[in-house]
Amino acid sequence: MTHKLTIRLPKKLAMDISLLSEELGLSNSEMIRPSILKYVVSNNNLKSINGFSFNKDEIVRRTVNVNDTVHRILNVRSKEYGVSVNTMMVFIIQKTYIYYANILRDIRKIE
Known part of the structure; x- marks a missing residue:
């Protein structure tokens, strides 16, 4: 089953x-879904989430589709780290942005 977050x-x-x-x-979604797995499956990738915060003044809503397994893991990890699933997703999306921005920077060097 698919869950819309x-x-x-x-x-x-x-x-x-x-x-x-x-x-x-x-x-x-193609950028974010692999990052969800990278960050929620391995506890080592979530260590820096403690103390993570973000500006909540200007917020927009986005949806990401995940399957049952990923949805369940997100809920388990959010409880383990004492953060909301939303905070965890913002953390993951921020890490995703940094990762792909670096790839794009490297591509531009080649061109």
Whole structure:
């Protein structure tokens, strides 16, 4: 079964990830889903989530489709780290943006 997660993202991050995904020819979901697995399956990748916060003044809503397994893991990990699933997703999306922005920077060096 597919679950639609509605995420409240800082407006700038939402715009940045959309522009980057467009430039790379990927959908937002194609960029984000692998990162969800990378960060929620391995506890080591979530260590820096403690103390993570983001600006909640200008928020936009975005949806990401995930399957039952990923949805369940997100809920388990959010409880383990004492953060909401939304905070975890913003953390993951921010890490995703940094990762793909670095790839794009490297591509531009080659051109």
